[in-house]
Amino acid sequence: MEVKAKTNVNSLIKSAIREASNNNWEKAKKLNLVILNISKNNIETLNRLGISYMKLSNKVNATKCFKNVLKISPNNVIAQKNLNKLQLNLPEITMNLSKIDSANLINETGKSIHLKCDIKNSKKILNQGIDTGSKLTIRNEKDSIGIYKGNSKIHIIDNSIAKRISNLINLGNEYTCTVLGVSENSININIKETSKSKKTMQIISFPEYLNSDLHKTSINQNIKNLNLVNVDEID
Secondary structure, three states, X not given: OHHHHXXXXXXXXXXXXXXXXXXXXXXXXXXXXXXXXXXXXXXXXHHHHHHHHHHOOOHHHHHHHHXXXXXXXXXXXXXXXXXXXXXXXXXXXXXXXXXXXXXXXXXXXXXXEEEEEEOOOHHHHHHOOOOOOOEEEEEEEOOEEEEEEOOEEEEEEOOHHHHHXXXXXXXXXXXXXXXXXXXXXXXXXXXXXXXXXXXXXXXXOEOHXXXXXXXXXXXXXXXXXXXXXXXXXXX
């Protein structure tokens, strides 16, 4: 049931972003409200809802949304700027929704995974133009992966998932990285498989246990079980 709920939320997020990118603000508003009924304190959704209300000239509800964001994340830059704009009656700070490929935001079972990366300074990231929908680059760094914008390193991921991705890249797989949202002390990303190599045809990039926070099985063990390649070749 939990997996189905996550899938439903991801589908709703995709639809909300698509409607906003098409300037269908009434539909975007309704979808974001549905998401918040499922995930009450979702900061990115609250910001999207606030922007929808601004586009619909509902400044009262827009203000409530951004104030709710700041209760959860007091230094949230998007909420702060839009709240200031509302008070000064200036245009809103948007999230570049019109340029987003919403397909890259969805957690597709087996092929993608959502990760939350702790960061020290979200303002620095936002100042680089990184926001919802931004495409970042994954670089293999031994048993970890680096997340980059151009040549600027945003974050290093060195957990078991990163090691799995690193090993799969070494075997020939390719992945994209898309930003789901930036909050006060974290950046949420979606890493998605875009290409498989012949060696990994029978290996699922992101089995369900990874999405359930059960990160104990390594790719080496999967390869041993499948007898696809010599484990020594990827250590």
